[in-house]
Amino acid sequence: MDDGGSGRPAGSLVGRAGDVAVLTAFLDRAAGHGAALVLTGEPGVGKSALLDVAAQAAGTSGVRVLSAAGAEFEAEVGFAALNQLLVPVLGELTSLSDLHRSALATSLGYRAGPTADRLVVSTAALTLLREVATGRPVLVVVDDLPWLDRASAGVLGFVARRLSGARIGLLAASRSGDGDFLPLAGLPEHEVRPLGDRAAEELVTSRYPTMAPRVRRRVVTAAQGNPLALLELPAALTGRQRVALEALPSVLPLSRHLQALFADRMGTLPPATRRLLLLAALDGTGDLRVLGAASRDEDWLDGLAPAEEARLLRVDAETQRLSLRHPLIGSAAVELATSGERRRAHAALAEVLVDQPDRRAWHLAEAAVGPDGPAADLLDEAADRALRKGDGVRAVTALLRAADLSPSGPDRARRLARAAYVGAHAAGELRRVPDLLLQARRADPDGGGSLQTAMAASYHLSTGDGDVDGAHVALVRAIESALLGPVGVGDLDEALHGLLVICHSSGRPEPWQALESAAARLGHRLGLALSVARSTFGAPAHATAADLRQLDRVIAGIDAEEDPAQIVRTGLAASYVDRLDGCRQALWRVVGSGREGGAVACAVDALVVLCQDAYGAGRWEEARRTAEEAVELGEALGYRLPSLSGTCCLALLAAAEGRHETARTLAGQVVSWAGPRGVRALEHSAYRARALAALAEGDFEEAYRQAAAISPPGVVAPHVPVAPWVTLDLVEAAVRTGRRQEAEAHVAAMRGLEVFRLCPRLVLLAAGSAALTAPDDGAAACFEEAMATPGADRHPFESARVQLAYGEHLRRVRATGAARLHLAGALEAFTRLGARPWAVRAEHELRATGVSRSPVARAAPVELTPQEHEISMLAAAGLTNKQIGVQLYLSPRTVSAHLYRVFPKLGISSRAALRDALARVPQEVGGRGAG
Incomplete structure (x- = not known):
C-alpha cells in the first residue's frame, strides 16, 4: 500500500488480487478527477468484502468515506438511503444555497414542508458532495443497490453521472441479474467472479485448519467458489463430520445465512416444481430418467419450466441430464421441504434405484419411520461394500443407521458392536468403543459374549490400553464359542487376524497355542493371507520357502486391493521377510487415504511398517518423517501400541546416528509403558535400539546384555519378531566381550534356519555374523561371501557394518591395501547415512592404515x-x-x-x-x- 497520494486497498482477501488491483486503479481515478464503478456478482461472492477493503484503504489515505446500504424493509421509505449517506456531513449544509439547503432538509426529514422536486434534491446532493470534496477527496460506498429506495437510487444515479473533475468516487455493489436497475444502468461495471479451486481451498483451510481434506474438497465442490458458502457450509456440519469421523449427508445442510441467500428465489415456485427440485437434489446424479421415473407424472418435464425460467437449473435434452446452476440450490430445496416431503421423495427414489443397492439402501433408510428390518439388512450389506472400498467412516455410519432401524435387540447389539470394531480398526474411533459396546449391552443384555463384541473390546484393550493378556482372553473365548456355532468364515478370519496381532505383540510363545488350535479346526477354510501371516509375521525366523511362495501370491494382488485393512495385513506379513518392495505403493495409498480422513487407523499401522522399511533401506530421513507422523497420528487418536512402534523406530535411528541420550530416552519411554503390560514385542524393539546405541558407544558388554534379552545366544526365538534382525548385534557384542562360544552357537542357530538362506537382508546378517566368528585364515572368505550377497546394497547400514568389520580384520592381518579399500567404502556409506559413530570408527581404522585424512572427510566439512x-x-x-x-x-x-x-x-x-x-x-x- 502506498500511504501517500491516492488510497490503495489495504488488507488481504484470499484470491482477490485481481479485484483489488481494479479497486486500486479506481480509487486513483476517483481521488484525481472523479469516477464511478459498480461491482456485480452472485450473492455471497464477496462484493461487500471488497467494498470494505476499498473503504478502509481510502479512509487510511485521508479520503472522506460516506456509506449506505440498501435494506429490504426500507425500500418503500423515500430517501432512506440518502439519509444514511449524508448524515455525517449535514453540518456542511450551511454552505449551500437556501434552495438546496431547504430541499435536502425536507427530503431527509429534518424539516417539515413539501418534498422538493427530484431534480432539485439531486442537484443539492451533488453540490453538497462537491463542497465536502473541496477539502479532501470523497468516496461514496453503496451496498445492496437493488434494495435501495427508488428516490435515493435516482439521486445516486444522477450524482454518479456528474462526477467528472469532482474528486468524488462512487463505488456500489449489485447482484448479477439485477442489471435492470435503471438508476445506475450504464455505469462502468466490474464482475466479481467466484474463487478458483486453489483460493477456495486456502480460504476454507484458513478458517477450518483441522478439517479433513476430503471434507474440504466436498465443501469446495459444493460452494463453487462462493466465499460465503465456503465459510458457512462447514459451520452447518457437526465437529465429527468436519474431521471425517462421521459421513457427510448426501446433500450438505445450509446455515441460516445460506438458507436466506439461496432459498429466497425458490419461494415463488409452484409446489410441483419444488418437488422436482427436491427429487433432483436427493438423487444427486442429474439423470433425467431417474427423475422422470421417481416423479410418477407424465408431464413432469413441464414442471421444471418455472425453475428454468428462474435460472435455477439447466436441462440438456441430448444428454438427458439436469444440472443445478449452483449445488446449494439443491441444499436449499432440501431445507425448504418438510420432513414428510423428504421421506416421500426418498421412498420414490428407492423404488426406482432397484439396480443400485447402496443408493437404494440409503434412500430406504431416510424414508423409514421407526424400525425397518429390510432397510437395516440392506445397510448392513452397504457397510460391507464400503469397507471393501476402504471407506470405514461410511461403513460405520451405515452400521449405526442400521442399528437404529433394527427391530430386534440382538440385531441392534450386533450392529453396534460391529460399528465399534470397524470404527476402531479402520476409522480411527478407538475412544468411541466403550460407549458403543455399552449401548450394545443395553440392547441385548444376554449377548455380551458375541464375536463382534469381543473383537471390538480386544482391539480397544490391546491397541489403546496395551492390555494384550486381557485382550487375548476375551478374544479366544469368543472365537472358541464361535467355532461351535454357525458364524461365517469371514468373521472368524477377521477375529483370527486380530488374535494374530495380539499374539505378535505379546512376544511370547504361549499365546500362540490358541491361534494354532483355532486354525487347525478351520483347516482349509482358513484364508490364505492369515495362513501365511502366521508364519512370516508370527514367527519370521522359522519361515520356509513354501511360506514365502504363498506370501508372494498374496502380494501379487495387493495393488488391486481396495480394503486398507487387507493391504496393511499383507504389509505386516511381508515386513520381516524382505518382501515389502511389492507392498510399498499400496501401503502409501493407505497412508494417503488416512491423511484425507479415510481409514486413519490403518494409516497409522501402514506408517509404522513403512518407517521400518525406510530404516532398513537406508532412507533415514524418510524413516524419521514417517515414524514421527505415525507417533503424532497414533497419539492423537489414542492408538498407543502402534504409536510406540513408531517411537521404537525413532530410537533406532537415534542410536544409529549417535544420538545416544535420545535413543536411551525413547527406548526408556517404550519399556516403561510396555513392560508392565506384557507387550514384549515393543520391549524387544526398545532393547534392539539400546543394543545398537551401546555398540555405537563401544560399550559391548551392555550391547550383549540388551541383545541377549531379546533372544539368548544359540536361539533365534520363533515368536520374537526382531530376533532375526539383532543377530549381527548379538554376535558382534559376544565376540567383542570374549564370548566366542556363544557367538558361534548363535551363528549355528542361524545356519539351521531356512529363512537365513532366503531373504537378502537375513542372508547378509548371517554371513556377516559367520565371518566375525571365523578363524583368521578363513575369515576373508566368509567376509567375501557376505559382501557378495545378492541385494546386499538394498540394506546399506548392515552392509557397511559388515564391510567395516572386514576392513578391521584385514588391517589386523596386515593386508593394508585391501583394508583401506573396504574401510573407505564403509566410511563413505556411514557418512552418507549420517551414522556418525560408525563413520568415526571407520575413519579411525582408516587412519591406522596410514591414511591421514579421508577424501570423504574433506568432502563433507563439519x-x-x-x-x-x-x-x-x-x-x-x-x-x-x-x-x-x-x-x-x-x-x-x-x-x-x-x-x-x-x-x-x-x-x-x-x-x-x-x-x-x-x-x-x-x-x-x-x-x-x-x-
Missing part, C-alpha cells in the same frame, strides 16, 4: 555455528557447563543443548574427544552460519 564453536573450545579446555555459561551469559542447560548438537556433528560421543575432534575442524568453520 559446520559449527560461531556459538557452537566457542562453547566447544571452552568445553575442550576443561570448563564445566556452569563455568561456560557464566563466561558466555548462558544457562548451563543451554550450554548442554549446544554440546548435544555438536557431538554428532563432530562424530564423537564424549567431552574427552572434543579436543581431537576440534583439531580436525578447519579454522574457518567456526565462522559459518549464525548461532
